[in-house]
Amino acid sequence: xxxxxxxxxxxxxxxxxxxxxxxxxxxxxxxxxxxxxxxxxxxxxxxxxxxxxxxxxxxxxxxxxxxxxxxxxxxxxxxxxxxxxxxxxxxxxxxxxxxxxxxxxxxxxxxxxxxxxxxxxxxxxxxxxxxxxxxxxxxxxxxxxxxxxxxxxxxxxxxxxxxxxxxxxxxxxxxxxxxxxxxxxxxxxxxxxxxxxxxxxxxxxxxxxxxxxxxxxxxxxxxxxxxxxxxxxxxxxxxxxxxxxxxxxxxxxxxxxxxxxxxxxxxxxxxxxxxxxxxxxxxxxxxxxxxxxxxxxxxxxxxxxxxxxxxxxxxxxxxxxxxxxxxxxxxxxxxxxxxxxxxxxxxxxxxxxxxxxxxxxxxxxxxxxxxxxxxxxxxxxxxxxxxxxxxxxxxxxxxxxxxxxxxxxxxxxxxxxxxxxxxxxxxxxx
Amino acid sequence: xxxxxxxxxxxxxxxxxxxxxxxxxxxxxxxxxxxxxxxxxxxxxxxxxxxxxxxxxxxxxxxxxxxxxxxxxxxxxxxxxxxxxxxxxxxxxxxxxxxxxxxxxxxxxxxxxxxxxxxxxxxxxxxxxxxxxxxxxxxxxxxxxxxxxxxxxxxxxxxxxxxxxxxxxxxxxxxxxxxxxxxxxxxxxxxxxxxxxxxxxxxxxxxxxxxxxxxxxxxxxxxxxxxxxxxxxxxxxxxxxxxxxxxxxxxxxxxxxxxxxxxxxxxxxxxxxxxxxxxxxxxxxxxxxxxxxxxxxxxxxxxxxxxxxxxxxxxxxxxxxxxxxxxxxxxxxxxxxxxxxxxxxxxxxxxxxxxxxxxxxxxxxxxxxxxxxxxxxxxxxxxxxxxxxxxxxxxxxxxxxxxxxxxxxxxxxxxxxxxxxxxxxxxxxx
Numbered sequence: 001x002x003x004x005x006x007x008x009x010x011x012x013x014x015x016x017x018x019x020x021x022x023x024x025x026x027x028x029x030x031x032x033x034x035x036x037x038x039x040x041x042x043x044x045x046x047x048x049x050x051x052x053x054x055x056x057x058x059x060x061x062x063x064x065x066x067x068x069x070x071x072x073x074x075x076x077x078x079x080x081x082x083x084x085x086x087x088x089x090x091x092x093x094x095x096x097x098x099x100x101x102x103x104x105x106x107x108x109x110x111x112x113x114x115x116x117x118x119x120x121x122x123x124x125x126x127x128x129x130x131x132x133x134x135x136x137x138x139x140x141x142x143x144x145x146x147x148x149x150x151x152x153x154x155x156x157x158x159x160x161x162x163x164x165x166x167x168x169x170x171x172x173x174x175x176x177x178x179x180x181x182x183x184x185x186x187x188x189x190x191x192x193x194x195x196x197x198x199x200x201x202x203x204x205x206x207x208x209x210x211x212x213x214x215x216x217x218x219x220x221x222x223x224x225x226x227x228x229x230x231x232x233x234x235x236x237x238x239x240x241x242x243x244x245x246x247x248x249x250x251x252x253x254x255x256x257x258x259x260x261x262x263x264x265x266x267x268x269x270x271x272x273x274x275x276x277x278x279x280x281x282x283x284x285x286x287x288x289x290x291x292x293x294x295x296x297x298x299x300x301x302x303x304x305x306x307x308x309x310x311x312x313x314x315x316x317x318x319x320x321x322x323x324x325x326x327x328x329x330x331x332x333x334x335x336x337x338x339x340x341x342x343x344x345x346x347x348x349x350x351x352x353x354x355x356x357x358x359x360x361x362x363x364x365x366x367x368x369x370x371x372x373x374x375x376x377x378x379x380x381x382x383x384x385x386x387x388x389x390x391x392x393x394x395x396x397x398x399x400x401x402x403x404x405x406x407x408x409x410x411x412x413x414x415x416x417x418x419x420x421x422x423x424x425x426x427x428x429x430x
Numbered sequence: 431x432x433x434x435x436x437x438x439x440x441x442x443x444x445x446x447x448x449x450x451x452x453x454x455x456x457x458x459x460x461x462x463x464x465x466x467x468x469x470x471x472x473x474x475x476x477x478x479x480x481x482x483x484x485x486x487x488x489x490x491x492x493x494x495x496x497x498x499x500x501x502x503x504x505x506x507x508x509x510x511x512x513x514x515x516x517x518x519x520x521x522x523x524x525x526x527x528x529x530x531x532x533x534x535x536x537x538x539x540x541x542x543x544x545x546x547x548x549x550x551x552x553x554x555x556x557x558x559x560x561x562x563x564x565x566x567x568x569x570x571x572x573x574x575x576x577x578x579x580x581x582x583x584x585x586x587x588x589x590x591x592x593x594x595x596x597x598x599x600x601x602x603x604x605x606x607x608x609x610x611x612x613x614x615x616x617x618x619x620x621x622x623x624x625x626x627x628x629x630x631x632x633x634x635x636x637x638x639x640x641x642x643x644x645x646x647x648x649x650x651x652x653x654x655x656x657x658x659x660x661x662x663x664x665x666x667x668x669x670x671x672x673x674x675x676x677x678x679x680x681x682x683x684x685x686x687x688x689x690x691x692x693x694x695x696x697x698x699x700x701x702x703x704x705x706x707x708x709x710x711x712x713x714x715x716x717x718x719x720x721x722x723x724x725x726x727x728x729x730x731x732x733x734x735x736x737x738x739x740x741x742x743x744x745x746x747x748x749x750x751x752x753x754x755x756x757x758x759x760x761x762x763x764x765x766x767x768x769x770x771x772x773x774x775x776x777x778x779x780x781x782x783x784x785x786x787x788x789x790x791x792x793x794x795x796x797x798x799x800x801x802x803x804x805x806x807x808x809x810x811x812x813x814x815x816x817x818x819x820x821x822x823x824x825x826x827x828x829x830x831x832x833x834x835x836x837x838x839x840x841x842x843x844x845x846x847x848x849x850x851x852x853x854x855x856x857x858x859x860x
Contacts (some may be wrong), residue, residue, distance in 0.1 A: 035570055035838040052482035054835035061614045071616040074570040074838075091574045114819065125839050140465055140504040144521045184491045186501040344649065364776075389822060405484035408465040409555050 004327060005087060005096035006030040007077050007211050007264070009037050009060040011316035012296035012323075013102035019324020021067030025331060028070040029096075031089055033395075035074050039381055041313055044165060047122055047131040047254075048172035056381070057125060077103070080268040080302040082289055098291045099329055101264060101278070102320070105297035105311060108260035108275075115236040119253040122165060129409060130229050131254060135173065136408050138252045139181060142188045145399065156250040158241050160233050161257030162199030163207070164348040167216060169254055170197040171351035174223030179352075180403050195225045196248060198241070200232035200257070205348060205356075207310070212356045215365045219350040233257075243275040259311065261298045273300045279306065282338035283326060284319060293326075295319040301339065309341055313380070318342065347373045434757060435517060435526035436460040436508050437491040437694070439467050441746035442726035442753075443532035449754020451497025455761060458500040458506060459526075460508055460636040465489050465504050465524075468555065470742055473493065473821075474595060477552055477561035477684075478602035485820050486811070487555060507533070510698040528721050528757055531694060531708070532750070535727035538690035538705070545666040549683040552595060557840060561684060563604065566838050568682045569611060572618045585623040586680040588831065590663050591687030591805055592629030593637070594778040597646060599684055601781035604653030607784075610833050625655045626678060628671070630662035630687070633781040635778060635786075637740070643785045645795045649780045689741065691728045703730045707738065712768035713756060714749060723756075725749040739771055743810070777803045788803050804818055 005019055009032035021029050036057040045051040061072035075089040079223045086095045107121030120127050120134070124153055135157065142154035155177075159170040173369040174195045181190035197204065197220065204227060205213040215412045217227045228243075235242035240250040261276035270278045270286050279301035280286060284293045284301065296316035300308045322339045329336060345359030347369065364372060433448055436443045439462035450458050466487040475481040488578065489504040505519040516525045537551030550557050550564070565587065572584035585607075589600040602626045611620035627634065634650075634657060635643040647657045658673075665672035670680040691706035700708045700716050707730035710716060714723045714731065726746035730738045739745045752769045759766060777791030777799065785799040794802060811820055 035566060035836070052484045052835075053839065054482045054837055057837055059614070059836045065614045073574045074567075075574060125837065129839070136465060137504075144503045144505060146522075184489070184495045358785045389819065392819060392822065397710075405482075406465070407484055407487055407555065409483065409559070410464075 002026050002097040002327075002331065003095065004028045004098040004100065005094055005127065006100040006102060007087065007192065007244065008032060008102035008104060008296070009034075009072070009130075010040070010102060010104050010296060011313045012320040014060065014063065015320025016100050016102065016323045017070050017320075018025060018065070019065055019321050019329060021064065021070050023069070023324075023328060023331075026069060026327070028067075029088075029094060030060065030064065030070065030072050031075050031094070032060055032072070032337070033074070034124075035061070035127075037063055040123075041377060042381070043122055043125075043128050044168040044172060046128040046405070047135075047169065048176060049132050049136065049275070049406045050172070051390065051393060052405045053129065055393065056304060058304075071217065072181045077264060082268060082292060085291075089117065096252055096291075099293065100323055101268075101292070101294045102296045102297055103262040103264050104299055105259040105261045105275075105277075107255060108258040109255070109350045110258060112236070115255070118236045118238055119160060119241075119255040121255040131169075132405070133408050134252050135176075136406060139185065139188070139190060140408070141194075141251075143185050144187070151188060152194075153240070153249040154251045155188065156240075156248065157189075157193065157195045157251075158198060158248055158253045159195070160236075160241070160253065160255050162197055162201070162204030162227070162229070163256060164205065165252075166197060166199070166256035166370050167220065167257060167348055167350055169202060170225045170302070171220055171223055171354075172197050175351040176223045176403065178224055181404075191211060191224075193224075195223075196250075197227045198231045198233060198243065199227070199229045200228065203229055207357060208348070208356060209348065212358060212363060216348065216350050216356050219354045219366075224353050239306045259297070265298055267272045273308075274302075282341050283336045284323060293323050295323060301328070301341075303338065304341055312346070313342055313397070314344060347376070349373050431758075432456050432527040432761065433525065434458045434528040434530065435524055436519065436530040436532060437532055438462060438726070438728075439464075439502070439533035440470070440534050440726060440745045442750040443530065444490065444493065445747050445750030446530050446532065446593070446725070447494055447497070447755045449499050449502050449751050450757060451494065453499070453754075454760060456499060458497075459524060460490065460500065460502050461505050461507060461517075461524070462490055462493065462502070463504070463506045464554075465491070466555075467493055470553075472600060472811070473552055473555075473558050473806060474598040476555065476558040476567075477599065478606060479562050479836045480602070481820065482835045483555045483559065498629070507694060510694065512698060512722060523581075526721075529723065530753055531698075531722070531724045531728055532746070533692040533694050533728055534727045535689040535691045535703075535705075537685060537687070538688040540688060542666070545685070548666045548668055549590060549671075549685040551685040552599070561599075562835070563838050563840075564682050565606075566836060569615065569618070569620060569623075570838070571681075572615070573615050581618060582624075584671070584677040584681045585620075586670075586678065586682075587623065587625045588628060588678055588680045588683045589625070590628050590666075590671070590683065590685050592627055592631070592634030592657070592659070594635065595633060596627055596684075597650065597778055597780055599651055599686060600625050600655045601653055601779070601784075602654045604650065605781040606833065610836075620778070621654075623654075625653075626680075627657050628661045628663060628673065629657070629659045631659065633659055636786060637776065638778070638786060639793065642788060642793060642795060646778065646780055647785050649784045649796075653781050656730060662768055676744060689727070690770075693833055695724060700724070703738075705730075711765045714753060714769050717752065723753050723833055725753060731771075733768065734771055734848065742776070742793035744769055744774060777806070779803050 017030050020397040037060045039056040042056045064070045079088045109115045138154045144150045157173050159166050177190045215427035231243045239247045265278035266272050278294040280299050282303045297311035347357040349355040353370045357364040357369040357372050447460050467490050469486040472486045494500045510517045539545045568584045573579045587603050589596045607620045607623035661673045668756040671678045695708035696702050708724040710729050712733045727741040777787040779785040783800045787799040787802050788795040
């Protein structure tokens with residue numbers, strides 16, 4: 001029996017485990033910090049109150065329960081000894097014959113970790129719920145605040161980073177203010193909310209063609225989002241954001257500007273690039289360790305195009321499936337083949353019924369692109385139940401302009417302290 | 431214009447606000463600590479991973495948005511001055527012509543508040559999510575724990591209190607262990623989990639007939655739940671529960687044993703009973719203050735039957751509607767009529783397809799009772815969308831034996847500290 005240890009239950013790890021499920025002579029252990037696999041591409045919908053956490057997440061052990069040779073353990077890996085072929089997890093040590101490192105990336109504040117408190121990123125369900133709490137609480141606080149200038153600060157939302165996540169967040173806030181919340185308040189006009197998307201580079205969505213990105217910027221402006229390009233953030237604090245000498249007063253700042261790979265690669269003594277990603281061979285193994293693979297956002301694979309493959313779900317899924325095949329070939333005594341990524345295109349959505357899609361030479365925008373975006377995302381959502389529920393919820397939101405999960409849930413669960421809310425919205429008590 | 435101030439957006443407050451919506455010469459302000467109305471009777475389903483928080487909660491301001499004369503403010507009331515007709519809220523002061531106190535009840539640990547840490551109650555979404563986290567985490571921790579005796583403690587679940595909530599929680603844990611989780615673990619057999627329901631009195635469900643309660647106890651035992659009656663808890667700590675000289679080692683203890691009314695009634699100087707409930711007149715006003723009403727779990731209304739009306743949703747809903755009518759009659763110069771509760775019966779559910787129902791002289795148990803329970807709860811769930819989604823989710827759970835929301839979500843949202851879990855499950859690190 002060979003023991004394959006997979007660290008991380010994201011798209012790469014889950015697909016590798018599935019591909020090794022039921023294979024004779026192989027035992028698989030998948031370790032993840034959380035108990036759930038997360039459909040990251042729709043996480044912004046949780047942050048924007050459109051979907052519930054459970055709609056886009058499912059227990060990893062349940063997704064793999066049919067494979068008797070796969071076990072799932074919740075735990076955090078702190079270090080890896082490649083020579084002894086062992087990983088130290090918080091509940092003990094696990095040895096392996098094959099190791100698949102698939103523990104992804106986290107947010108990077110470019111050396112300004114102190115900004116995180118004021119500008120949460122969007123990688124986990126906890127962060128998504130926190131963003132939802134902050135955005136909804138800003139409207140609630142503005143509704144009861146008598147000061148015009150405080151209200152203005154509370155109804156100013158800043159999203160930092162003009163990639164797909166930033167565009168999705170900014171578009172969703174714009175849409176929520178203009179449609180969902182329009183009739184629910186008495187003292188404020190939610191439609192007056194300002195949404196500002198900050199991008200350090202010369203244009204948003206640099207991974208897309210110029211024409212497509214320009215269309216997306218126009219669509220954002222239709223939703224009331226101001227797009228500021230060439231605007232690098234120099235400071236974030238409780239009062240707002242600074243861009244050089246300019247200051248935007250804002251109670252709610254969201255971070256979608258940069259990621260850095262999990263530190264586990266570096267900690268294991270592997271060669272990493274500037275973003276902490278582990279450089280891999282054409283077969284996704286690491287130099288000198290043919291039985292250690294790195295995949296997904298943690299890997300830097302440049303062999304195919306000369307530049308690193310993007311940190312997207314399709315790359316991770318194909319890499320996971322490829323590794324399962326590679327290990328099966330190893331066991332059958334067949335030679336390894338290099339990983340080849342099949343690029344099926346890219347897309348980004350900008351609120352209700354607007355998106356941009358690039359597939360090969362095909363360029364779509366507007367409603368047609370949105371339909372494509374919708375179909376693709378629903379198709380990939382894991383598990384029957386999630387798909388049906390998500391479609392229903394979306395259909396309902398689309399028809400009613402409502403959002404299904406507008407809940408402000410506090411972090412404290414005790415009743416002794418039930419209403420102590422974050423001072424982050426900085427309401428002045430009269 | 432008269433100003434009606436409603437404190438609390440539960441069943442009583444929401445129905446009072448709806449009944450006053452659109453009425454000429456009346457302005458209504460509803461203040462609640464949270465932004466959502468909660469369908470309490472299904473809260474145990476959130477705690478047991480069957481439903482998502484958003485399935486049973488909706489923004490209060492959205493439920494009332496069609497009434498232009500109703501405004502909703504999120505805030506916490508700290509004190510009330512009945513003579514000055516003013517309430518102090520955390521964001522300022524609100525005056526009123528009419529006051530409706532509808533701020534409900536919370537858990538009571540009978541003078542042992544230190545037990546709460548080890549045995550959370552079930553009144554809010556935060557508490558439900560915390561219970562879900564603890565229950566699911568106990569299985570996860572047991573799966574990776576090498577010690578037989580630790581595993582036994584981790585797979586022992588104690589529910590304190592044999593009322594409807596305790597019965598529902600115990601039944602759901604039993605069912606989850608026997609069916610939902612049965613195939614998902616490799617190192618433990620989830621079906622071996624012990625579930626113990628502790629009741630201090632001589633039998634569970636004392637508000638039901640003896641025959642019905644006995645049937646419920648039998649149904650619980652079919653799900654593997656041990657029902658211990660005449661078992662008053664004398665101590666709860668991190669290691670388990672004590673009943674006199676007996677000790678049950680358990681990592682997960684849930685509290686469903688007692689409630690106490692919100693302190694706001696007492697703080698306002700009103701006459702309260704032993705459980706902190708405000709004694710009310712036949713028209714639900716308080717003695718000497720004809721414009722101050724108390725309703726729902728906070729009220730003690732004994733005029734109809736000689737004993738207090740139960741703290742249930744039907745009582746609260748009927749009281750809320752009655753108050754709206756009474757205030758409208760006041761304004762029209764008509765005399766007040768006493769509140770009369772129309773008892774439509776009571777029910778409790780014990781896991782999948784088992785329940786007990788008492789309506790007048792009708793007694794139902796088993797599947798038929800469960801169908802009645804299901805139809806009634808779906809009917810009352812507020813709002814179209816919630817209903818459809820809940821039915822679908824239940825149908826899916828029923829057919830597949832799965833649960834839709836098996837997520838362990840941590841309380842911390844920062845990535846710097848993503849996996850620090852509560853030491854409450856007390857896993858021994860090897």
